[in-house]
Amino acid sequence: MKTIYLDNSDTTAMLDEVVAAMLPYFGQKYGNPISLHSLGLEAEEAVSASREKLASFIGAGEEEIIFTGSATEANNLALFGVAHAYRERGNHIISTSIEHKSVLNPLRRLEREGFRVTYLPVDVEGFVDPDDLKKALSDETILVSIIHANNEIGTLQDLETLGKICRERGVPFHTDAAQSFTREELSVTKQNLDLVSINAHKIHGPKGVGALYVRRGIRLDRLMEGGEQERNRRPGTENVPGIVGFARAAEIAMDRFEDNRQHMRELRDRLARGLLAIDHTWLNGPKGKNIEKRLCNNVNITFHYIEGEAILMHLSLRGVLVSSGSACSSKDLTPSHVLTAISLKHEQAHGAIRFSLSKLNTADEVDRTIEIVKEVAAKLRGMTAFIPEEHSELVSKKAKTFYKPRGGRG
Amino acid sequence: MAIKYTQKVIEHFVNPRNVGELADADGMATEGSPACGDMVTFSLKVNPKTRVIEDIKFRSYGCASNIATASIATEMAIGKTIDEVKRMKAGQPARELGGLPPVKMHCSVLAINGLKAAIEDYEIRQGLIKEKVIRLSEEFIHRELKKVINPEIGINIVRLKMVREIKIKKGVVFVRISLGNTDEMYAQAISQEIIDQLEGIKGVRRVHVEFVEK
Missing domain, CATH: 3.90.1010.10 (Sufe protein. Chain: A)
Known part of the structure; x- marks a missing residue:
């Protein structure tokens, strides 16, 4: 059975070229960039060249890139770093209700430390209203953090407008761009960004390496104490092979940026069309005229009257790998906060499946996926205990029973 | 996961x-x-x-x-x-x-x-039993709470001695739960499960779940 991997917002397949670029740094080129001798210099040069490349892809200067262990660490560094450095200026932070956990949980901790956090609401497609940001800003606001492309429903925020509002008020603006880096346009100058989190393993690079862009002039407290690495802002010996792989992966992706994006968009729309042809389905996130503002690799569909984990498990057993926002597939048994933030009822969130594409996927894989999903949905609906007529308050007007009871009921 | x-x-x-x-x-x-x-x-x-x-x-x-x-x-x-x-x-x-x-x-x-x-x-x-007339009591609620499972351990919350207090006032049920060593991340799921179990019972108008230290 050939695997069809459609979970590229979780992680991606590493490219052979990336592995090849990294290998020497696991082998003979094992130097520590901090060492003064020739081996150290070799490693330092590799890190430096990687930093320069990555900086150039987002319009940044190389001294503005801090390497971290993940996008999670980059988000933590941005939030704690700025909040603590600007503490004397104010204690108010603005974010949204659809952030990744690596932003939400640091914010909760900052609240426990005494900071006040405003979580901007989003509309039914996941968009933040710039007017809401304007209204929320106050003289006490020291940081705004808004995710660029949402990891579950693919909503792309208008960073340019949001960034401009923050810039005019002189408030540092951070974005978590883990999903959008190399997939969508990301420019720190054009989009008025002060801090940006990115990582390698979502772009066909290695796990264990991320980066934070910090605009020159933005103050930042360290998360950890140690050596003077990363211009004294992130101690710890650099992950040299990881950093080399990160830059190589970004380079390969950016080399064919437009083609890749076009390819993923076509597959995305083909997949969404095919899945929406199945009865009682609903596309979560931007659609219609807003499809241009949807992450190029994201399709998120609710299958009414059946449960996401059961769909996911059936697909997995048949080689199609996806993820789900259902409560049953989460560790803490609660439905996705993103799906509830866009006003989905619990039973709509339970049936949500995310399909996330990469440039490596093909139209054949998409067509095969649609066929398999059709069969799985039919099988589960054929045995569901969720009978639309008995829960009229929860179901759409188009709903009908999927089976004919032979009597005996009630 | x-x-x-x-x-x-x-x-x-x-x-x-x-x-x-x-x-x-x-x-x-x-x-x-x-x-x-x-x-x-x-x-x-x-x-x-x-x-x-x-x-x-x-x-x-x-x-x-x-x-x-x-x-x-x-x-x-x-x-x-x-x-x-x-x-x-x-x-x-x-x-x-x-x-x-x-x-x-x-x-x-x-x-x-x-x-x-x-x-x-x-x-x-079959007329073997009569439809049960539920007398809403603390003992009854206590028995019903045996259906609520602590998702971290897979054992019901009564057996885990997590139920600290049950009070009933005019159809409103108050339940006090101690999380003990259970991770806080499960609080929402446990609370929701208690509400789902109890709200279906005839005579229960509302359910309040409160978490207490120890």
Whole structure:
């Protein structure tokens, strides 16, 4: 059975070229960039060249890139770093209700430390209203953090407008761009960004390496104490092979940026069309005229009257790998906060499946996926205990029973 | 998070036994609700002389373990007398399947409760018992809370001594829960499960769950 991997917002397949670029740094080129001798210099040069490349892809200067262990660490560094450095200026932070956990949980901790956090609401497609940001800003606001492309429903925020509002008020603006880096346009100058989190393993690079862009002039407290690495802002010996792989992966992706994006968009729309042809389905996130503002690799569909984990498990057993926002597939048994933030009822969130594409996927894989999903949905609906007529308050007007009871009921 | 199911769970999930609904069921019941994402419906045929369950079918809305536990529960019930099934313990379907992750133990409870509810429906239809008149008491709520599973450990919250206080005032039920060593991340799920279990009870207007230290 050939695997069809459609979970590229979780992680991606590493490219052979990336592995090849990294290998020497696991082998003979094992130097520590901090060492003064020739081996150290070799490693330092590799890190430096990687930093320069990555900086150039987002319009940044190389001294503005801090390497971290993940996008999670980059988000933590941005939030704690700025909040603590600007503490004397104010204690108010603005974010949204659809952030990744690596932003939400640091914010909760900052609240426990005494900071006040405003979580901007989003509309039914996941968009933040710039007017809401304007209204929320106050003289006490020291940081705004808004995710660029949402990891579950693919909503792309208008960073340019949001960034401009923050810039005019002189408030540092951070974005978590883990999903959008190399997939969508990301420019720190054009989009008025002060801090940006990115990582390698979502772009066909290695796990264990991320980066934070910090605009020159933005103050930042360290998360950890140690050596003077990363211009004294992130101690710890650099992950040299990881950093080399990160830059190589970004380079390969950016080399064919437009083609890749076009390819993923076509597959995305083909997949969404095919899945929406199945009865009682609903596309979560931007659609219609807003499809241009949807992450190029994201399709998120609710299958009414059946449960996401059961769909996911059936697909997995048949080689199609996806993820789900259902409560049953989460560790803490609660439905996705993103799906509830866009006003989905619990039973709509339970049936949500995310399909996330990469440039490596093909139209054949998409067509095969649609066929398999059709069969799985039919099988589960054929045995569901969720009978639309008995829960009229929860179901759409188009709903009908999927089976004919032979009597005996009630 | 990746979930590791036993081969037997996967086998029952992919090829569930006794799926559907009996046309001329003698007893039938649904447990759970769409909002919880967990529902199971059982229908039974019972031999009036021997009280043996001669046929049984189920429908499920839920995850893989929900389907698998309901499927194995039908196999466990068929050929048994209603009294034998009534004595079955909530953890039995999970054990028959070679175990379930703690976070999925509530599926086993749901399956057994569904079976017992279908038997009760049969008994009421046959006039063997009267529809139970529920007298809302602290003891009754305490018994009902045995259906709520701590997802971290897979054991019910009563047995774990997490229920610290129950108060009932004019149909409003107050429940005080101590999390003990349970991770805070499960508080929301436990609270929701308590509300879902108790709000369905006749006479309960509202449910308040409060978490206390220790």
